[in-house]
Amino acid sequence: TPPVLEVRDLQRHFTAAKGTVRAVDGVSLTIGPGEVVGLVGESGSGKSTVGRCVVRLDQPTGGTVRINGTDVTTLSRRALRPLRKDFHLVFQDPSSSLDPRMSVRQIIAEPLRLHRLADRKGAAEKADALLAQVGLRPELGDRSPHELSGGQRQRVSIARALSVDPSLLVADEPTSALDVSVQAAVLNLLADLQRERGFGCLFITHDLAAVEYLADRIAVMYLGRIVEQAPAAELFAAPKHPYTQALLSAAPVPDPEEQRTRERIVLGGDLPSPLDPPPGCHFHTRCPLATDRCRTETPALRTLPGSTREVACHLVTDDGTAPDATRAAVS
Numbered sequence: 001t002p003p004v005l006e007v008r009d010l011q012r013h014f015t016a017a018k019g020t021v022r023a024v025d026g027v028s029l030t031i032g033p034g035e036v037v038g039l040v041g042e043s044g045s046g047k048s049t050v051g052r053c054v055v056r057l058d059q060p061t062g063g064t065v066r067i068n069g070t071d072v073t074t075l076s077r078r079a080l081r082p083l084r085k086d087f088h089l090v091f092q093d094p095s096s097s098l099d100p101r102m103s104v105r106q107i108i109a110e111p112l113r114l115h116r117l118a119d120r121k122g123a124a125e126k127a128d129a130l131l132a133q134v135g136l137r138p139e140l141g142d143r144s145p146h147e148l149s150g151g152q153r154q155r156v157s158i159a160r161a162l163s164v165d166p167s168l169l170v171a172d173e174p175t176s177a178l179d180v181s182v183q184a185a186v187l188n189l190l191a192d193l194q195r196e197r198g199f200g201c202l203f204i205t206h207d208l209a210a211v212e213y214l215a216d217r218i219a220v221m222y223l224g225r226i227v228e229q230a231p232a233a234e235l236f237a238a239p240k241h242p243y244t245q246a247l248l249s250a251a252p253v254p255d256p257e258e259q260r261t262r263e264r265i266v267l268g269g270d271l272p273s274p275l276d277p278p279p280g281c282h283f284h285t286r287c288p289l290a291t292d293r294c295r296t297e298t299p300a301l302r303t304l305p306g307s308t309r310e311v312a313c314h315l316v317t318d319d320g321t322a323p324d325a326t327r328a329a330v331s
């Protein structure tokens, strides 16, 4: 079986008054059936744009997106329509994507009707079953989405996305607009449903704890490019790219004692603009290890021999030896 998602050299450039914005600048990633890939990075790194290009809310300006082996990059909206049941996007803020004139039951059932997968009665029954599966009481089916809490609304949008059994779910910060108190519950729900149903998932987030919990593999984005990609456990055990090291060292750890003693990198400056990104390694303006070479020569994203890890840094050697940016920043 082909991968549920195969993205090759994806680009999303657009022209602004001051020049070309390279929001996504050559991203490649693959998601196998039932696999969860976490896409992490600061806000402005281009990760949401990757998600929007995958589901064709944004049109890529280069590269290809294949879903279950079919190249959907340049399909017309019309040709894309029947394929849309295979991939769904769950947004950060569900309020904007749930029609307030419809009942919760109608919202969940709508994709089934659009794709002619059920008649009115069958769709309503399936919607009720889905309500239960996402942990909502049956009587909520008659309500309007604005009568629900944020957490309940996100459960509804998950139920709606899963109604047609997609093989790919793109979840863009699905919990970050919710109260902290309900974030974990919605995340657990997503993890349970993914295990039960086995859909592939592109999980876009800046929440490292969430991605460590959910993802099989993690891709780290910086200014429109992936700088490191590895199995989640490997990435957390030994981040190789200086930017990944910085991200992980800045993440809060549950044990306050460890937090205090851990070496931390404080990244200097803000994320540069994707309009005219720095030449060479995009990260060189903030990397404590940058050399002259980094300022002119772009490091290729390459797979380290004998592993499935990809990393784009001049200082990481083929045997996986990597510099320790945390030490460099402290000394």
Ligand code: SF4
Binding pocket: 241, 242, 243, 281, 282, 283, 284, 287, 288, 289, 290, 291, 294, 299, 312, 313, 314, 315
């Ligand atoms: Fe830092 Fe240079 Fe590696 Fe870029 S290539 S991450 S600037 S050491």
Ligand code: MG
Binding pocket: 043, 044, 047, 048, 173
């Ligand atoms: Mg975003």
